[in-house]
Every structure is written in structure tokens, then in C-alpha cells.
Amino acid sequence: MASTWPMAVVGLLLVASACDGSSPASAPSTRADSPRSTGPRVVLEHRGPQPSDGMPRRATVRIPRIGLAGLVVEPYRGRPDDAPGTRLQDRGLGASPHGPRGGTGPGGVGNYLVTAHRTSSTRAFARIPELRRGDRVVVEAAGVRYVYEIRLTRSTSFRSDRSRARQEAAVPGRPGAAPTRAMVTLSTCATQEDHTAGNYWSDEFHNPEHRIDKVGVLVASGPVRRRSPATRR
Structure with missing residues (x-):
């Protein structure tokens, strides 16, 4: 006679990667704990990328798609491309505003704003227009690596307060919306x-x-792993 074995049904967790700041859809973990089960309990656990506390920090940015590596990004209190931000960019740095008209820090829930020059200084963001959906942006700050995935392209007009408000919004393009995800805006x-x-x-x-x-x-996060001298050879 064939033996009958208990079966554990494990739920699948689906994450919707919307770029409008909506909360990802999820299903709770399911485990085999019915009265008829005599085997070990099975638990499916899902952990997405962990955002940071959102504090402003110096960071470095790497974008493999356009050959950008090691761009230092300095935080400052202000709004995108104001006088302090422009001075940082004139030095060949990236600038990241924070405060009432700025964004969150690297990896934080909300809008991490990074600006850099395209046509002057070191032209750090010269190839930013080439980025397409799916390209990766790697940000490292305080020993943690945050990987963002490009989802859309926007245009901001500096002659329109409404347009600037959309750029500076915690959910890009949606002023007043409460952020639920860590996002990045690269602007040039x-x-x-x-x-x-x-x-x-x-x-x-x-x-x-x-x-x-x-x-x-944000699609991934984790500690920065430094290669040992022996590995570099």
C-alpha cells in the first residue's frame, strides 16, 4: 500500500516594483503547522532591501552603465542647484541637498537627490541622459552599499515653482505624497x-x-565588502 505523506503549502511573496511610492504588495509567510503534519514546520521569510535612517552623509556613486565610478557626493542644507550646491558641483563633486527643500540621505525612505554638472567642471554627469530603465546606480555611505534601479526619466523646469516642487517631492513627481520607499533622483x-x-x-x-x-x-542593500590585498592581485 502506498504511503500518504503530509504536504506543506508555502505561499509566494510577490513584490510590486512601482515607482510611484506605493507600498509593495505582499503576502504573509505560510508554514506547515496543520494538526495532521508530523514533519518540521516550514517557514518562508522574505526580506527586501533595508533602507537607511535617512541621515545626510557623504557618499560615493558608481554607475556601471555610463562608466562613472567614485563620484564623491557631499550633503548640504538647501535645495537642488542653489548657490551652495553649485559651488560643490563647480569643484567636481556631486551635491545632495537636504532640509525643507531638499531630500533624504543615502538609502533613506524618500527622495535622495543628487546633482552634478554635465557640461562644466569635471562633467561628472555628462552621460546621465544615456541611462535607461533597469540601469543600476550604486551608492556607498557609512560602510553600506545601496543599489538603486532606474525606473523613469523626468524633466524639471527651473522657471516653474510647481515643476521644482515635483522634483523636490519625497515621492518624485507627487508633492504631498507620503513616501514608503527609498528612491533616488539623479539630476543634471x-x-x-x-x-x-x-x-x-x-x-x-x-x-x-x-x-x-x-x-x-532601492532594490538591494548590504555591507560594503572590501577586497583583501591578496584578492586584488
Whole structure:
């Protein structure tokens, strides 16, 4: 006679990777603990990327798709591309504003804003417009690596307070929405595109009207693993 064995049904956890700041859909873990089960309990546990506390910190940015490595990003209190932010970019650094008109720190829930020059200084963000959906952005801060995945491209007009509010929003593009995910906005000037269209407007910091924004979501996080000298050989 064939033996009958108890079966454990394990639920599948599905994570919806929306870029609008909505909470990911999830199903609770299911374990085999029915009265008829005589085997060990089976538990399915899912852990997504762990965000940071959102504190502003110095970070480095690496974007393999465009060959960018080791860009130092300095935090400052302010808003994107203001006078302090422009001074940082003029030194060849990335700038990350925080405060009422800025964003969260690296890895934090909300909008981690990073700006850098495209056409001047070291041209750190010269190839940012090439980024496409699915490209990875690696941010390292305080010994932790945060990996973001690009999901969409936005345009910001510096001649529109409403447009700037969408760029600075905790959920990019949705002012007033409560953030539930760690996101990143990489922003740089659209000087070539504006000039080609005959638009030579600029503000007091020589920013053109439009910015190109690449928006991503956090998909992985973990400790930075440094290679030993023997491994590097």
C-alpha cells in the first residue's frame, strides 16, 4: 500500500516594483503547522532591501552603465542647484541637498537627490541622459552599499515653482505624497537640449531652464565588502 505523506503549502511573496511610492504588495509567510503534519514546520521569510535612517552623509556613486565610478557626493542644507550646491558641483563633486527643500540621505525612505554638472567642471554627469530603465546606480555611505534601479526619466523646469516642487517631492513627481520607499533622483542640466531649441534662459547660478532627472528605486542593500590585498592581485 502506498504511503500518504503530509504536504506543506508555502505561499509566494510577490513584490510590486512601482515607482510611484506605493507600498509593495505582499503576502504573509505560510508554514506547515496543520494538526495532521508530523514533519518540521516550514517557514518562508522574505526580506527586501533595508533602507537607511535617512541621515545626510557623504557618499560615493558608481554607475556601471555610463562608466562613472567614485563620484564623491557631499550633503548640504538647501535645495537642488542653489548657490551652495553649485559651488560643490563647480569643484567636481556631486551635491545632495537636504532640509525643507531638499531630500533624504543615502538609502533613506524618500527622495535622495543628487546633482552634478554635465557640461562644466569635471562633467561628472555628462552621460546621465544615456541611462535607461533597469540601469543600476550604486551608492556607498557609512560602510553600506545601496543599489538603486532606474525606473523613469523626468524633466524639471527651473522657471516653474510647481515643476521644482515635483522634483523636490519625497515621492518624485507627487508633492504631498507620503513616501514608503527609498528612491533616488539623479539630476543634471539640459543645456544642449535647451540651446538646440533656442532657449538660452538661465538663472543667477547659470542653470538653464530644464533639468534631466533620472529616478530610481532601492532594490538591494548590504555591507560594503572590501577586497583583501591578496584578492586584488
